[in-house]
Amino acid sequence: MLAKRIIPCLDVTLNEKGAMVVKGVEFVNLREAGDPVELAKRYDEEGADELVFLDITASPEGRRMMIDVIERTAEQVFIPFTVGGGIRSIDDINAILSAGADKVTINTSAVKNPELVREASEIFGSQCIVIAIDCRRNFDLSKGENVVTLEDGRKAWYEVVIYGGRKPTGIDAISWAKKVEELGAGEILLTSMNRDGTKLGYDIPITRAISEAVNIPVIASGGAGKPEHFYEGFVEGKADACLAASIFHYREISIAEVKEYLAERGIPVRW
């Protein structure tokens, strides 16, 4: 049986010590969590099903240094390895895949230039093109295409945001998800800004709505704080994979504990 995937995410930046994994709340207040190569190796050993590495510096000079970090990380892991952050062109994708990544995630550039998604999936294959969608609830219902009912009965639509959540786009997240599938995306990495870093659990209404709207795998992201949240992400959110960052970095919970919790409740996980 196909296993549900647990994916640790490394948000990596550069500082005076070199490359460093960091994690903030709702994309701000970054806190250091350790060396990316060491963390990646640890997660592979602890049973992570896949690794996501996000370059959050994404400046041109940072990118060149980051390629070296990606290369060293790839040498340590023998599970699927996805890299994203600041990807703008086919050349950027080529450089990252050549450094040893298996997939790339594209976010802002996909919104600004949807043709990049089509071109990239034609050249490299859909299986390695993951589209990251960051979104935020918008209660001005006159502007959204797909209105979703929230847990508390309120209604909202989800707006795609770019530049690390700083810029709203006016684009409806559900419509955008269908569009990237059409363009050839192989997977969707969905982050709700309303939950990212909060440890309140994944944003179930949008995760479920997008999982039901597309026929490609959806990775839920943002808000995991305890094993129950992963269970909700898979069962209520219908996600194919659940991603988390800080709770794994700071050893608040281990990947094994999450998998044990899920297995006891009948969710197929890989051992």
Place this chain on the structure above:
Amino acid sequence: MNYGVGNLKSISKAVDYVGGHAKVTDDPKEIAEAEGIILPGVGAFKSAMENLKPYKDLIINANVPVLGICLGMQLFATESEEGGLHRGLNLIPGRVVRFPDWVGKIPHMGWNQIRIVKDHDVLDGIEEGSFVYFVHSYHFVTEDKFVLTKTEYGIEFVSAVFKDNFIGFQFHPEKSGKVGLRIVENFVKMCKR
């Protein structure tokens, strides 16, 4: 073998990691002298067969272990339905077909289990039901006598094949954690024999 498709780095890294020595090459002379040949493969069947043309005889006549991964395995078949009907290397009689739409999301992507149908040196130490990593939309249909493992995804499909010195995996051992590394190690040992 570098024949212009796929991620060569992951598999060569895995071979080195388990104590082998991987050489990524497109030089027919080097391939002919190798102790084992690996055909990786990501991409489309038709263009892969075209790229493979100059090496066809080299592979068919190889007397060292030959490992095909994913599309590399599918190339061993008689023919494939991917993008029209195309002839393969015909090393293992069979046809490559697409998953029916009703099985679920296609490609079949992620970690799934193998049921071991036949004992083989390349599966030494691999437990029944082990999880391995798959990414594919097409699968290999062949006679039972060529089947090493099967996997369930809506239907039961063939996830590993063999015939003589040819071994093929639909999954990616280089991306399958400890289980995958053990398989790569087993293959490297077969090459040294």
